[in-house]
Amino acid sequence: MAITSLKFFAFLAVIYLLYCLVPRQKRWFVLLGASLFFYVVCGSLRLFVVTLLQILVAYGAAIRTDKQQREGVSTKINTAGILTCLAVLFQIGALLYYKEMNFFVTNGNILLHLLGKESTLFLWQIVAPLGISYYTLSYIAYILDVYWGVVSPQRNFLKFCLFGIYFPIMISGPITRYQEIEQDLYAGNRADYQGFCFGLQRILWGLFKKLVIADHMAPIVQEIWSGDFYGWCVLIGVLGYAWQLYMDFSGCMDVVLGASELFGIRLPENFNTPLYATSLSEYWRRWHITLGAWVKDYVMYPILKTKGLQTRAKKWKKKYGKKMGKKMTTWIGLFFTWLVVGLWHGGAWTFVFGSGLFFFLMIVGGQILEPIGKWCIEKMHIPTQSFGWKLWQRIRTFVLFSASISFSWSASMKDGFRMWARCFKPTNLSSLLPLASRADWFLLVIGAVIVWLISYGKQKEDVRMYVAKKALPVRWILYLVLLFAVLICGVYGPGYDASSFIYGQF
Structure with missing residues (x-):
């Protein structure tokens, strides 16, 4: 069911x-x-x-x-x-x-x-x-x-x-x-009347993300992986898989949290608009929040509190300085934390390697190379609070995240490296067009814009509270548009397995 x-x-x-x-x-x-x-x-x-x-x-x-x-x-x-x-x-x-x-x-x-x-x-x-x-x-x-x-x-x-x-x-x-x-x-x-409506709204929003966006993206991603595609097409496939995973998993969470809200039971949030993260560490704090909080409290902190590591930390602080010694201790805790995250996702080296790659990029890019990055920003006089710079940080973060999870898409480590090797061969982006109809491509673009707008609005205030303030006809128009989008544009039909949420396999 x-x-x-x-x-x-x-x-x-x-x-x-x-x-x-x-x-x-x-x-x-x-x-x-x-x-x-x-x-x-x-x-x-x-x-x-x-x-x-x-x-x-x-x-x-x-x-x-x-x-x-x-x-x-x-x-x-x-x-x-x-x-x-x-x-x-x-x-x-x-x-x-x-x-x-x-x-x-x-x-x-x-x-x-x-x-x-x-x-x-x-x-x-x-x-x-x-x-x-x-x-x-x-x-x-x-x-x-x-x-x-x-x-x-x-x-x-x-x-x-x-x-x-x-x-x-x-x-x-x-x-x-x-x-x-x-x-x-x-x-x-x-739930009271408002809570009941909020629960149904969230269920409907989750179905939109899952059935209209994620399940339209899935065959395109699968075809890129299994087909004869190279260069930018492979990179788009990697980004597409990350987008599909986000829509699939967050859509599932919306249905779950909305259903629970009908009974007056509020479950912990699992996502906080990760698309707006400007670094990998921030992305992880916004993505699968409950898993991140769990490994932090029950894996990382207990490891950092062990007598052996605390003794080692004191020696490192004396030898390398207080700041670097503390960082080195934290890196050990993070290493085991990300090892657990990789194994939790699946019994395969692809998951362990992908988790390790995320850890490596987060430590190297976010901490070791941070002074160099700040120096470059100062020399180039980059306005770090500008919209353009924030947009670049968000795009860079999503690309790095997509690269780290791309190996979980692969059947083996060899297949994962072969996929990235195909990125260096020239290709024509127009070869992607036959993978879906014009209507499907249009639907995916519109869906992405809608999700981006909702995510943007969520940064300012609760979107459901914002909608609740609107006049009754406006609210019902929004509800009906979303409902008919799910009913008309959702992926159904023979061979479709609605139960196959990606994170349901973990």
Whole structure:
């Protein structure tokens, strides 16, 4: 049941109706039942056992850890810490088994071959539980937050199950933390008239980005990759893939957040107009925000706080100066952070290399070469606050981001490098025109302009609040235009798989 399908919206309407009819104190039961149904329909009842086991471990470990810390039992062994470590390792182990096992098997075979061994490890036929890449990170955050005293454990097991499998976030996130949605999830509130309208508007906007823009861009990008294209055509394909990914993922998030908003539950934002970022570090802060915040709090900071690294940092500060020593320490934390990001996205070296390339460009371009860049700006008397300079920074940032994720588009590292090698062969841009009809090209250009205008408006104020201030006829004209654009221009038909959100594969 894809979240862009009529079945999903019929399901959403029924659940919303039941949610409104049930007494406020019992409404969370409706969401729990809906989430269980959604999981079984979209996933597997057999694999739900795995998810349930992960929920039980997170639930039990958090309660036990909290109890031991409140009792304040003085022992030489930190039992609460050991229990927390075991619970976190269990969650990581489940994620690695279902998402990374064949990555380890493949590299194991390469290692055996290099050692001259004839034995071969066989690839495993593994089907991952629905949403394991997302909910596992939420469980790990919950376990650690309870141990650190950031949040109190949820003692009602069924309520914790709802947090663990809340249906809107099971496909592509966002990665939620318990304290972010605790109040809304169990309060039984439903959206008022404005909130209801805002939720529907956001769903419609997400469908526009996914069905009208991303899915029209997809066949063009695929044809450039698999076809005989060179030079600027390949570069346009790389930029096109990044644009498709942004429209696909952010469109999915709009549908998810809009659907949740109907129940009065506000989920954390995952995007903040990344097209307006002027550097790679800023782009990452605006892109997949919940993943970035998670790796920062649960990977990077714990690594930076380790005794070994702090000892090393003191030595570096004495040898290279306080500023450089601090930077070098931060780079080590960032290295492991981006390694985790790459592995999380997929069990392949293409994801690890792409993540590493982003890290390299961010460190080299944003920090190491920063003094040279400032010197050039001063010598050339460039007005850094001008529109032209800001536009150049945004274009440069998007191109570098597109280059870093281009390898995730490739089946292998070899294919990725071959693609970039094709960039240096001359070609005619007109060879791209037959890849789509004039209507499709026009639609993509208009769609890009609309997204740019909405992003520009969002820098000033909440776009939905801005629309809400307009007269009723103006609002309905906007709604109907967007609705008919989705119905008429959206990609449907035989062979179309509306469930194939790109980030749903991670």
